[in-house]
Amino acid sequence: MSFSPEPLDPDDDRPPYEQVARSLSAAIRTRKLAPGEKLPSHKTLTEMYGFARATIQRALRDLEDEGLVVSRKGSGVYVRNRTERPAGLRPYVEQAFSSQHVSIDFAGFSSETLHGALQEPLDKIRIGRLSPSTINIRILVPDMSVPQAAPVRKADCADDPRLRERMHDIMVGYTRSISDAISELSHLGLVAESNVSVRVHSGTQFFKMYIINEQDVFFGYYPIRPNKVVAQGEVVEIYDLVGKDATLFHHSTNDGESSGGAQQVEQARMWFDSVWNTIGRDFNADGR
The missing domain is CATH 3.30.870 (Endonuclease; Chain A)
Structure with missing residues (x-):
């Protein structure tokens, strides 16, 4: 997996799950994570961001609610194709x-x-x-x-x-x-x-x-x-x-x-x- 997230702002006072969600959504918008691409596993994201697994899960749920990713049982979490759902402004x-x-x-x-x-x-x-x-x-x-x-x-x-x-x-x-x-x-x-x-x-x-x-x-x-x-x-x-x-x-x-x-x-x-x-x-x- 070639994806590497941008460093999080140490002065960011938002909850950790929001910081992770914003980081991943920025990667999706800039095509660092391309449409249809599989996201790193929960374990890998936990290691990348340094937050607990529950934080990563909450961030991914927020991204799914936003229409940016889709969870496929037994397979993982994928970036949605643009045609599946409009993105938020x-x-x-x-x-x-x-x-x-x-x-x-x-x-x-x-x-x-x-x-x-x-x-x-x-x-x-x-x-x-x-x-x-x-x-x-x-x-x-x-x-x-x-x-x-x-x-x-x-x-x-x-x-x-x-x-x-x-x-x-x-x-x-x-x-x-x-x-x-x-x-x-x-x-x-x-x-x-x-x-x-x-x-x-x-x-x-x-x-x-x-x-x-x-x-x-x-x-x-x-x-x-x-x-x-x-x-x-x-x-x-x-x-x-x-x-x-x-x-x-x-x-x-x-x-x-x-x-x-x-x-x-x-x-x-x-x-x-x-x-x-x-x-x-x-x-x-x-x-x-």
Whole structure:
């Protein structure tokens, strides 16, 4: 077995099983452990990491719950093939911040999921466990000052300015929070350079997409479903874009230059830049 894990951080205060799980998941994401490859035995992992067998078992259960590995009775634990189950976004975002130069492009509806995925790596920068030199985040969202295909009133599928105002406020809240958190890191001297840019476009956003360090892309669709919301003090039944728990599909340049994954990443970057540089309009979170 050629796999050799990266040394664990002695100052990491997370439980040992989480440290092992994060180490193995990073190895899977960077293809040090390839799809379909068998992981070292429990005994070997125990020797590699220096933790008890129970710790290794707990870490492997977490990886299985995350959809990164599969346990085959009597055979061992294997890295899942990419086609078996989509991977999670958060570990890839955290791994991106281990690089000196971090770039994240997001196209979607409100940036709520991006906001959540950034919290842990930003906390680690604050306490000195991660130390990127530059952070550049671009956020591309629909312009809620103009009518959209959704959200709309359920009764007649008609545009309702109150719904757009509600979504505008949600989007502003998350994008402003992301921008403030990244700016704080620069002001504290924890990151040499940082930038968060937001642009809007007039089209309805039916999918969400993340481009992480120009190497990994996550893509998922927003289903439209009935919902009830409060808009300006009134309960309104609507058809809404639901994306918080949307399934995300992963594509990576690590799959090889001629692979479908690498081509997906190239096309995603091309699409994002084309919209950003043409019909995207600068947006100030403190105004429209």
